[in-house]
Amino acid sequence: PATSTWGAKRAAAGHPAPFNLEYVGIGNEDKITPEFEERFKMIYAAVHAKYPKMQVIGTVGPSPKGEDYDKGWALASQLNVPLVDEHYYEKPKWFLTNNRRYDTYDRRKPKVYLGEYASWGNTLFNAVAEAAYMTSLERNGDVVQLASYAPLLAKEGHTQWNPDLIYFNNSTVVPTVNYYVQQLFGQNQGTEYVAGVVTPPAGAVADTTVAASCVRDAKTGDVILKLVNASTTAQPFQVDLSGLKGLNLAATRTIFTGDKDAKNTFVSPNTVIPKTAAYKAKSRFSYEAQPYSLTVIRMRGKR
Structure with missing residues (x-):
């Protein structure tokens, strides 16, 4: 007190x-x-x-x-x-x-x-x-x-x-x-981790330059995918949303990518910034992640 x-x-x-x-x-x-x-x-x-x-x-x-x-x-x-x-x-x-x-x-x-x-x-x-x-x-x-x-x-x-x-x-x-x-x-946090939604490229267990997660926000029902590619070439991820009900597949996608050694500086503070746009997801789809990128795909829960 x-x-x-x-x-x-x-x-x-x-x-x-x-x-x-x-x-x-x-x-x-x-x-x-x-x-x-x-x-x-x-x-x-x-x-x-x-x-x-x-x-x-x-x-x-x-x-x-x-x-x-x-x-x-x-x-x-x-x-x-x-x-x-x-x-x-x-x-x-x-x-x-x-x-x-x-x-x-x-x-x-x-x-x-x-x-x-x-x-x-x-x-x-x-x-x-x-x-x-x-x-x-x-x-x-x-x-x-x-x-x-x-x-x-x-x-x-x-x-x-x-x-x-x-x-x-x-x-x-x-x-x-x-x-x-x-x-x-x-x-783009979630309250629950959802396993089995994203399948990384073949050989990804040995290739540690790719990673992914899928989470769900219990409050909104939103499902959020995060796909990471730290390699020099584009990498395909397989996504299966068929087991998740109540999703609006009219999603948003944010891509954060650029040159491997790129930096934001006082001279160029916006060299690499996230870019967000509408994205049409499907219950099952393949997504090709760009080299040196983080992609966030957010699907809204239906209310």
Whole structure:
């Protein structure tokens, strides 16, 4: 309440109503030493006792594997921490070849908040590799419950980290190509993953440059396809919507594509941007995805 010590400070800062905080992280990319484990247990117990409904997020280091990752996961599993915060920055190839990373996670263990991730760079190839990986996050939404990109904002000439999502100076804002991938996924979320709708090109299990997902929004009934092609040639996807009832096949299609090394810059901020148009889907159809592309096809649920 605003009458408490910290509530009064919040109110004085212009926000009298509580924030209704649901999650709190303990630690950030820490070395998982015996001292850290001792202190984590103390803080976790205190938070849980005072706020039993608070979702505590543990830490498992700055990498997708290694000693701190293993020790952090072991500690979280021992204490039954609700979520752990995974961080990793890798080359585009890593994101393409690790699309199945979460498929084999133990569903009985803590869930994942993918708190920081990005491929090293702001080219279209980086963005498309991230898009391919994000289809796996949708497929494993029962494990990866939250995800957030690398640092959001960076001022020209004053950056401390690369990559970032949006660059700006005193007069111009430049959303990166990576930003548009995040935007397209964010604006086309679903509440349910629908398996078996999209069949990737033959040999796609070995060819990690293609990926796809299909989700449905329970609130609207909309079905959304995301088709990713990170290869040098067009790739055919087979789509079968015959098992999904109540769809308006007069859809919208957004295509995000361009040259592999294309970037949005202060000189050319709109080098690669999404383009949306009407699209007539069918209950069964083949779709040829352009090289280095993310395609989003959204079919409205009938009301």
